[in-house]
Amino acid sequence: MDVTIKIRRYDPEAEQPGSYWEEFAVSVADNATVLDALIKIREEMDGTLTLRCSCRSAICGSCAMRINGHAGLACKTPLALVVDENNAITVEPAGVMRVIKDLAVDFEMFWDKIRAVEPYLQPAGVEPEGEYIASNESMLHLSGVTACIMCGACVSDCTVLEVDPTFLGPAALAKAYRFTADPRDGNREGVSRDRLRSLSEETGMWDCTRCNECVQACPKGVAPMDRIMALREQAVEAGFTNNNGARHTNAFTESVGHSGRLDELRLPIKSVGGVTNVGAMLSYAPVGWRALTHGKMPPIRHKNVENVEQVRRLFRKLDPDLAGPQIGRNSPFG
Amino acid sequence: MLEHDVLVIGAGLAGMRAAIAASANGANTAIISKVHPVRSHSNAAQGGINAALLDRGDDWEDHAYDTIKGSDFLGDQDAIEVMCRSAGSALIDMEHMGVTFNRDDEGRLGTRAFGGQRRARTFFVGDFTGQALLHVMFEQLIKSQVRSYEEWFVTSLIIEDGQVGGVMALEIRTGQLHAIRAKTIIFCTGGCGRIFEPSTNALIVTGDGMALAYNAGAGLMDMEMVQYHPTTLAGSGVLLSEAARGEGAYLRDKNGNRFMERYAPNMMELASRDVVSRAEQTEINAGNGVNGCVFLDCTHLGEALIMEKLSQIREIGIDLAGVDMIREPVPIRPGMHYIMGGIKTDIDGQTSIPGVYAAGECANVSVHGGNRLGANSLLDTIVFGERSGNHAAEACRSLPFVDFSEDEAVAREERRIKEMLDRPDNGDRWGAIRQAMGESMVRNVAVFRDEQSISEAVRDFAELRDRYATVPVENKNRIFNTDLIFALELGFMLDVADTIAYSAVERRESRGANARTDYPERDDENWLKHIVAKKGEVGPELSYLPVTITKWQPEERKY
Numbered sequence: 001m002d003v004t005i006k007i008r009r010y011d012p013e014a015e016q017p018g019s020y021w022e023e024f025a026v027s028v029a030d031n032a033t034v035l036d037a038l039i040k041i042r043e044e045m046d047g048t049l050t051l052r053c054s055c056r057s058a059i060c061g062s063c064a065m066r067i068n069g070h071a072g073l074a075c076k077t078p079l080a081l082v083v084d085e086n087n088a089i090t091v092e093p094a095g096v097m098r099v100i101k102d103l104a105v106d107f108e109m110f111w112d113k114i115r116a117v118e119p120y121l122q123p124a125g126v127e128p129e130g131e132y133i134a135s136n137e138s139m140l141h142l143s144g145v146t147a148c149i150m151c152g153a154c155v156s157d158c159t160v161l162e163v164d165p166t167f168l169g170p171a172a173l174a175k176a177y178r179f180t181a182d183p184r185d186g187n188r189e190g191v192s193r194d195r196l197r198s199l200s201e202e203t204g205m206w207d208c209t210r211c212n213e214c215v216q217a218c219p220k221g222v223a224p225m226d227r228i229m230a231l232r233e234q235a236v237e238a239g240f241t242n243n244n245g246a247r248h249t250n251a252f253t254e255s256v257g258h259s260g261r262l263d264e265l266r267l268p269i270k271s272v273g274g275v276t277n278v279g280a281m282l283s284y285a286p287v288g289w290r291a292l293t294h295g296k297m298p299p300i301r302h303k304n305v306e307n308v309e310q311v312r313r314l315f316r317k318l319d320p321d322l323a324g325p326q327i328g329r330n331s332p333f334g
Numbered sequence: 335m336l337e338h339d340v341l342v343i344g345a346g347l348a349g350m351r352a353a354i355a356a357s358a359n360g361a362n363t364a365i366i367s368k369v370h371p372v373r374s375h376s377n378a379a380q381g382g383i384n385a386a387l388l389d390r391g392d393d394w395e396d397h398a399y400d401t402i403k404g405s406d407f408l409g410d411q412d413a414i415e416v417m418c419r420s421a422g423s424a425l426i427d428m429e430h431m432g433v434t435f436n437r438d439d440e441g442r443l444g445t446r447a448f449g450g451q452r453r454a455r456t457f458f459v460g461d462f463t464g465q466a467l468l469h470v471m472f473e474q475l476i477k478s479q480v481r482s483y484e485e486w487f488v489t490s491l492i493i494e495d496g497q498v499g500g501v502m503a504l505e506i507r508t509g510q511l512h513a514i515r516a517k518t519i520i521f522c523t524g525g526c527g528r529i530f531e532p533s534t535n536a537l538i539v540t541g542d543g544m545a546l547a548y549n550a551g552a553g554l555m556d557m558e559m560v561q562y563h564p565t566t567l568a569g570s571g572v573l574l575s576e577a578a579r580g581e582g583a584y585l586r587d588k589n590g591n592r593f594m595e596r597y598a599p600n601m602m603e604l605a606s607r608d609v610v611s612r613a614e615q616t617e618i619n620a621g622n623g624v625n626g627c628v629f630l631d632c633t634h635l636g637e638a639l640i641m642e643k644l645s646q647i648r649e650i651g652i653d654l655a656g657v658d659m660i661r662e663p664v665p666i667r668p669g670m671h672y673i674m675g676g677i678k679t680d681i682d683g684q685t686s687i688p689g690v691y692a693a694g695e696c697a698n699v700s701v702h703g704g705n706r707l708g709a710n711s712l713l714d715t716i717v718f719g720e721r722s723g724n725h726a727a728e729a730c731r732s733l734p735f736v737d738f739s740e741d742e743a744v745a746r747e748e749r750r751i752k753e754m755l756d757r758p759d760n761g762d763r764w765g766a767i768r769q770a771m772g773e774s775m776v777r778n779v780a781v782f783r784d785e786q787s788i789s790e791a792v793r794d795f796a797e798l799r800d801r802y803a804t805v806p807v808e809n810k811n812r813i814f815n816t817d818l819i820f821a822l823e824l825g826f827m828l829d830v831a832d833t834i835a836y837s838a839v840e841r842r843e844s845r846g847a848n849a850r851t852d853y854p855e856r857d858d859e860n861w862l863k864h865i866v867a868k869k870g871e872v873g874p875e876l877s878y879l880p881v882t883i884t885k886w887q888p889e890e891r892k893y
Contacts, residue, residue: 013811031569031656043765047808047817054369054536057572057650059377059465062369076653100507101814107370120473121432130389131429136437136444140642143434143460146469147646150372182432 004088035074051103061149066092071153071217094156113172145178154214170214170224177227206245257315260305264298338364339730341516346374348694348719349522350471355723366483379464380575382456383712385421394418404450405703406846410882413699450606456709499736509812513743517730520691530670531772532571543696545826553866557675558838564610566669576708579603587622598893605893608705611668615781629663674702683722693718704846757806784852788839833867
């Protein structure tokens with residue numbers, strides 16, 4: 001198969017460093033991966049092409065990069081599946097992280113975030129003499145998360161990290177979940193209260209916008225966003241609701257469950273804990289003013305949708321414990 | 335100058351285990367690796383880790399016997415005893431650290447069957463046990479706060495008046511050279527699989543530590559013992575775990591026959607790896623394969639079992655060969671996978687050079703002898719990694735730092751690097767030399783080999799060595815210059831390649847992985863001994879060491 005690989009390159013030692021595209025025409029086997037082509041370019045055409053790669057079997061996590069604009073492992077991507085009608089693909093370094101050279105990016109922020117979640121088992125009490133007794137189901141569930149190879153594909157394509165580098169991000173939060181969901185971690189009941197408390201703070205689990213990019217990007221089926229949603233459930237379950245994220249979720253559910261639609265005026269107010277939060281109220285002022293002057297202010301009087309009882313019935317069906325429209329408990333909707 | 339009591343080179347399982355142990359014993363410890371620790375090749379171990387747990391009715395002596403028989407009686411029985419006795423506590427330690435081992439119905443650690451063993455004693459995490467262990471060990475490394483030099487490449491040892499005083503290392507992201515002084519050095523640099531093409535090994539597995547130790551005067555022992563794994567994927571040569579056969583998969587020829595019944599009627603597909611690889615190669619040579627492959631048949635195992643226990647290798651089959659093992663047999667063949675040989679050490683990891691240790695695949699204790707059992711390598715890394723770290727931490731208390739000039743050491747290495755970067759373009763490439771070396775190795779020092787074929791490899795390597803002396807480095811820059819690193823690695827590989835070929839031609843018998851068609855029988859009278867290669871004037875110089883036999887006398891090996 002003859003393919004054209006368009007690579008976004010960057011040489012930090014050039015006289016005027018800047019990124020640029022370079023095309024390579026290569027001939028590879030029909031079942032070759034993107035990595036096979038890149039290695040061929042590096043070994044036979046241009047020794048200056050720089051990328052990380054090692055295992056060639058999607059286990060070392062070295063070769064995450066953007067292929068046709070989306071993050072993935074070069075070694076796990078058959079060329080035949082991604083070439084366009086001209087047998088061409090584009091390859092770029094992973095996003096969010098700083099480029100060092102060509103396709104090699106600086107992982108320091110990635111590891112800083114991993115270290116920030118205290119990524120090691122912290123059991124309470126005395127270790128048993130033998131192994132901890134745990135169900136196979138619980139271990140299989142965790143193995144779905146520990147299958148993470150720390151390749152950074154999720155971080156590369158995270159839309160929150162793109163604008164807010166302080167967010168812990170999908171990889172670190174999935175790593176954190178690996179401990180909070182471990183029956184061996186935390187107190188005697190296996191509840192990791194300290195972890196859930198700190199992960200509920202700003203930059204943590206509530207900063208995810210649920211865009212689903214990390215689920216798409218993950219080459220190992222870890223589905224980081226789903227783990228973040230599970231973290232939220234655990235945190236609320238453990239009583240950590242005194243934060244904007246949990247309140248937002250609660251207010252969201254309450255509004256839709258009550259009136260069938262979102263009360264866009266009260267949602268942000270309830271999220272920050274009500275009008276008594278003067279600081280937050282003041283910070284909303286400019287947005288409110290702009291909304292008002294542009295005719296975008298949500299109605300002050302919030303109306304129910306027609307047949308609101310049908311919506312309420314739906315909510316009751318989702319959670320039979322809900323007696324009426326006032327939903328006091330949390331759900332991952334948010 | 336950067337200075338540490340204990341400097342561990344390589345951050346795979348053995349390296350991180352050694353560093354954590356040394357640090358826990360109070361030594362100022364650092365670990366240095368050319369890749370980030372979680373990128374290390376321990377990741378690639380799929381099937382599991384062996385341990386004989388007393389409370390399951392298993393016995394370390396049974397594990398030891400299986401290991402010794404697997405080694406074709408070349409393993410040192412005192413070392414094997416140490417490993418098998420420690421296995422239980424090493425395993426439980428890993429569980430306590432957080433490894434998510436598969437469980438049985440009672441919630442206790444579950445086992446699967448593995449090759450060459452009479453009972454199921456392989457503990458596992460799906461089919462990615464190595465990755466699971468490696469990441470947990472990295473978690474412990476973070477917890478230990480050991481200084482970690484990530485993406486630093488060790489280019490040479492600093493030897494002053496015959497004493498090893500530290501290492502020279504290239505900080506890859508800046509291209510800067512650093513001297514690091516150390517009282518003790520522990521090599522945990524893994525194997526040398528990229529000397530072979532194809533190989534299941536990752537691209538980073540280039541024998542760096544073996545070559546550095548060899549060039550400093552240490553002995554490389556039993557280097558002819560190279561394991562060809564029975565199930566590597568057609569085409570890419572990527573590994574498909576022995577776990578597949580452990581879970582009940584069959585090997586079939588092109589007519590669907592389970593040919594192992596003719597080679598190992600009792601253990602069938604779960605005979606030792608050397609035995610199964612020879613059987614496959616014999617069938618392929620006899621024309622009973624398709625395109626140089628036979629088949630791994632998992633279709634009768636059922637989707638549920640495959641998804642729970644073999645999901646990763648299923649994905650590999652789909653991604654790299656377009657074959658879904660749930661539905662059809664996968665074409666496989668023997669492929670280079672592991673080297674039993676390595677830097678000769680004692681049971682505490684000490685090499686013949688004072689203050690220099692080795693553990694893991696780069697070392698030879700020797701627990702694997704002529705053939706390693708599946709799932710003994712992870713165990714080897716953890717047990718002997720820890721022992722080396724403990725011993726080095728203890729030893730450095732009475733060891734002084736070796737005195738040397740940092741400026742001179744850096745300047746010397748700068749000159750060497752500059753010479754390589756300044757070479758004029760002559761049309762040659764390191765990639766072409768490596769490819770030729772790898773293909774010669776797989777052609778000539780293969781599952782079956784003889785004097786003529788191995789001698790051909792020796793001649794090839796001499797020629798390639800001449801080319802290597804003038805091979806240009808295309809990338810002249812300093813920041814993240816992988817081109818330069820690959821060229822340096824190729825030098826390491828050529829050194830190690832010689833020791834493999836010289837040892838293979840020397841052992842004039844068939845034992846373990848060294849199957850000589852010109853000497854088809856095992857010859858205990860003359861060859862029940864280790865071969866040690868040390869650097870000589872013009873190539874490896876060979877000598878012998880006795881095999882330690884405690885209570886298991888050599889016997890005929892049948893499966």
